[in-house]
Amino acid sequence: MRALALERQLRDLSGGAPIPLRPLFATVMSAGAIDGAVVGSFACDSWARARLILFAGIKVPLLLLATAALCMPGFFALNAVAGVGHAFRRAARAIVAGQAAVALSLASLSPFVLFCYLSGVGHAQALLVNAFAFACASACGQIVMHRYYRALIAEDPRHRRLFGTWIVLYALVGTQMGWLLRPFVGAPDAPVTFFRNEPFSNAYVVVAELVVAAFR
Amino acid sequence: MLTMMRRLDLLLRGGEGDSSHVSELPVALSLKMTLALGGIYGACMGLFALSGSGAIGFFQVCASSVKLPALFLLTLLVAFPALYVFSALSGSPLRFIAVLRLLLASIVVMTAVSASFAPILAFFTLSTSSYPFVVLLNVVLLGTAGIIGLRFLRRLLLLLLAVEARASLGIFRIWLVIFGLVGAQMGWLLRPFIGRPGLAFSAFRPRGGSFFQAVFEHFIRLFGA
Numbered sequence: 276m277r278a279l280a281l282e283r284q285l286r287d288l289s290g291g292a293p294i295p296l297r298p299l300f301a302t303v304m305s306a307g308a309i310d311g312a313v314v315g316s317f318a319c320d321s322w323a324r325a326r327l328i329l330f331a332g333i334k335v336p337l338l339l340l341a342t343a344a345l346c347m348p349g350f351f352a353l354n355a356v357a358g359v360g361h362a363f364r365r366a367a368r369a370i371v372a373g374q375a376a377v378a379l380s381l382a383s384l385s386p387f388v389l390f391c392y393l394s395g396v397g398h399a400q401a402l403l404v405n406a407f408a409f410a411c412a413s414a415c416g417q418i419v420m421h422r423y424y425r426a427l428i429a430e431d432p433r434h435r436r437l438f439g440t441w442i443v444l445y446a447l448v449g450t451q452m453g454w455l456l457r458p459f460v461g462a463p464d465a466p467v468t469f470f471r472n473e474p475f476s477n478a479y480v481v482v483a484e485l486v487v488a489a490f491r
Numbered sequence: 492m493l494t495m496m497r498r499l500d501l502l503l504r505g506g507e508g509d510s511s512h513v514s515e516l517p518v519a520l521s522l523k524m525t526l527a528l529g530g531i532y533g534a535c536m537g538l539f540a541l542s543g544s545g546a547i548g549f550f551q552v553c554a555s556s557v558k559l560p561a562l563f564l565l566t567l568l569v570a571f572p573a574l575y576v577f578s579a580l581s582g583s584p585l586r587f588i589a590v591l592r593l594l595l596a597s598i599v600v601m602t603a604v605s606a607s608f609a610p611i612l613a614f615f616t617l618s619t620s621s622y623p624f625v626v627l628l629n630v631v632l633l634g635t636a637g638i639i640g641l642r643f644l645r646r647l648l649l650l651l652l653a654v655e656a657r658a659s660l661g662i663f664r665i666w667l668v669i670f671g672l673v674g675a676q677m678g679w680l681l682r683p684f685i686g687r688p689g690l691a692f693s694a695f696r697p698r699g700g701s702f703f704q705a706v707f708e709h710f711i712r713l714f715g716a
Contacts, residue, residue, distance in 0.1 A: 285579035383576035386569045395698045
C-alpha cells in the first residue's frame with residue numbers, strides 16, 4: 276500500500292501535479308532519515324559510533340528543511356518586490372516538491388553509499404561519495420522543481436529569474452548549514468558528537484583559508 | 492528450455508523496435524537465464540585453477556559459476572533503487588516492476604554476451620599460464636559484455652521514455668557511471684573468480700584494495716618488469 280503511495284507520489288512529482296504539502300514533508304523526513312542513517316554508518320565498529328547513525332538520520336532531514344525554511348522569507352520578499360507575490364503559494368509548493376525529490380534521490384542512492392562503505396573506502400573517499408550523491412540528488416531536485424515552475428514561467432517570465440535566484444540562495448545557505456550540522460560521516464578517530472565541539476565557523480571562510488594556504 | 496532459448500533469441504534481436512518482448516519478460520525467467528548464462532562464463536573463469544593441485548580447480552569452477560551471476564544480480568540490487576527513482580522523477584511512464592524487468596533484461600543480455608565469449612575465454616585460460624593476462628582478458632571480455640548490455644538498456648529506455656523525458660537522459664548517464672563503478676568493485680569484493688596460482692582455495696579474499704588499483708597493477712606486471 277505504502278509502495279503504491281510512493282509510486283504515485285513519484286509520478287506526481289515528475290509530472291508537476293499538485294500534491295498536498297503534508298505527504299511531501301513526510302517524504303522529506305522519512306527518505307532524508309534513511310539516507311542520513313546510511314551516511315552516519317561509516318566505520319561503524321562500536322556502540323558509540325552507532326549513535327552517529329541516529330544523529331545523521333536526524334540531521335539530513337533537518338539540513339534540507341532548515342535550509343529551505345531559512346531561505347523562504349527572503350524569497351517571499353523577492354517575489355513580492357518582483358510583483359509576483361500573489362503566486363508565492365505555488366512557488367513554495369514547487370520548492371517543497373523539489374526538497375522531496377532531493378530526499379527521495381538521496382534515499383535511492385543510499386544502497387550505493389552503503390556499498391562504497393562496505394567495500395572499505397577511507398574517510399576522505401566517503402566524503403567524496405556523499406558529495407557525489409548530494410550533487411546527483413540536487414540535480415534531480417532542480418529538475419522536479421523546474422517542472423512545477425514551468426506553468427509559473429509560462430504565466431510570467433519573471434519567475435524564470437526567481438527560479439535561478441532560489442537555486443543560488445539555497446546553495447549559499449545549504450553549504451553553510453551542512454558545515455554547521457557536521458559531522459555527518461564522522462572521522463573514525465574523532466569522538467561521536469551531535470555537533471562538533473568547536474566554535475561556530477563559516478564554511479566559505481574555511482574554504483578561502485584552504486585556498487590561500489594551498490597557494491602560499 | 493526451448494521457451495527460454497526462444498525468449499533469449501528475441502531479446503538479443505531487439506524485437507525489431509518493439510519493447511513488448513521486454514515488458515512481458517517474467518522476472519523468474521530472467522533470473523533463471525542469468526543464473527544459467529552467467530554460470531557458463533563463471534565456470535570457464537574457474538578453469539584456470541584446474542592447473543593447480545588437488546581439488547582446488549574443481550572448487551574454483553563451482554564457486555565461480557555461482558559467483559558470476561551473483562556479481563551481476565548484487566550489482567543490480569545496489570543500483571536499482573537509484574535508476575527507479577531517477578527514471579520516475581524524470582517523467583518516465585515506467586512502473587516499478589517495468590523498470591525491474593528492463594534492468595533484468597539488460598543483465599540477461601550482459602550474461603548472454605559473456606557466455607558467448609566463454610569458449611574464447613576457455614581456450615585462452617587452458618592454453619596460457621600467465622595469471623595477469625587471464626585477469627586482464629576477463630576484464631576486457633566482461634567490460635565488453637557490460638557495455639553491450641548497457642547500450643541495450645539505453646536503446647530500450649529511449650524507446651519507452653516519453654519524448655519530453657528524454658531531456659533527462661543526463662541523469663541516466665550518471666546512473667550508468669554508478670552501475671559501472673558498483674559492478675567493478677562488486678567483482679573485486681566477490682573475488683577470487685580465477686584463483687591466483689599458489690594460493691589455497693578460499694570462498695572470499697580478505698577486504699582491502701580496489702578493482703581499479705588491481706587492474707592497474709596487473710597491467711604493469713604484464714607489460715612492465
